[in-house]
Amino acid sequence: MDNYKIIWKGNDNTNKSTRRGHAPKVIVDHITEGSAKSTINWFTSSGNTVSSAHFLVTKSGEIYQFVKIEDNAWANGINSYNRKYSTASIVKEMGVNPNWYSVSIEHEGIHRMTQGKLTDKQLAATIWLHQYIIDYVKRKWDVNIPLDRKHILGHYEIDPRRKPNCPGEKYPFNQIIQALNNKNTLTDIKGHWAEQDINEVVLQGIMSGYPNGEFKPDEKVSRAELATVIARLLKKEV
Template sequence: MKNKMYEIIWSGNKYTNSSGRDGFVPFVIVNHISASTMSSMDSWFTSSGNAVSSAHFGVSRKGELHQYVEIERFAWANGTSLSYMSKYPAQVWIDQKYTNANYWTVSIEHEGTDGDLSEEQFQASVWLHQYIRDYIVDKWGQECYFPLDDYHVIGHFQLHSWKEFCPGIMFPWARLYETFQKETQFEEEDEMNKILDYDQWAWDELDKYLGDAYNDQTITDWKWVQAARDKTLVYKDLLLLKVLIDERRRDK
């Protein structure tokens, strides 16, 4: 999935509504349904007569991606009020003490009416969610990373009582979360197979640690010491060695 790249077409203009985030960093993605065509979205979000709404992104039935508002600014998509509070309020909104959700969210509109996404649209939306999260990390730092789960990826219906069917009764929530969970597992496995990113002093300490374990026969395979000296040891093997060495020394 991540191997496929999508082009994001800038589609906003001087009339597209947006505001500053006032120091907030976005960490929640809100899904919407357009109840219209992609061309209608493009027209409305760039109209001089539109003084009420906008969105960051739109995803067409064909899997095309349009961007109307920079992520650095908030779109007029998820403004919240206790006067029209959702029947199923998102936990994140409660935790944010019911502040205006526009400040800390990024919005995705999906072309359609009931949320039954085409396969091309679903795959493009999955990629877009990941792109948004990665863009935020690149822009504001690794400490702003957030998992794509049901806390950080929500529907408009969880913020508004009068949007109780947005992004549609057919929106594929279960499949979306399952896809993100698999991606997270893959990323974690990939990280575990990376070579240790150590400075020279740390490699020297590791060489001594494994060398001592080899000399006292706690481990018997020289390849682990050699891997440390060659700087080719991966995270997964280091964790396994640490557990093995600690358990064997404890049993002595």
């Protein structure tokens, strides 16, 4: 992967607070609904007392940072009333403010024009940034953020009532997860007759690979593992 430089932009006005002891568990993707310039102005303005994000990826593939990963950005706040409508299973499992356990990435774009589709440079930069965050969280907290749609989320899944278009229906979640997966895991499924299905269940968070990167496609499944898979399927909103 290319090398990127993260440019620090946060200032004293940037909204942030503590994670209250929580480690990051998910990455949440957003769309700015404005230019990169206006987003940088907004996230550093004394007039903004409501929102922030950790990162911004511009259309030309630059990466800006406003809030340290150690801190809580104000990107995914939701009250208990709206939390009931969340389609992200982790929001219900955790039951606390999603900002405490998330890292947020804004993507420059306007939904009515792009529906969340990224430029090629933006896509490459955000894939790199997702990996950077995953590595950072692993180093700092010894926490693995799994490469699946349960842990790489859109804002719309956390807050469907208020943010149905963030980051947009064309945001390339699967392409990002696929790129990260290809780099990281599943070293033993290439050419297997079930390769596509295996990728799909891993992408959807129904099954996962072993920590050493193998999936062991021909291994037997225990009753306990089968129960876990069925429980995940039952919990899934389809």
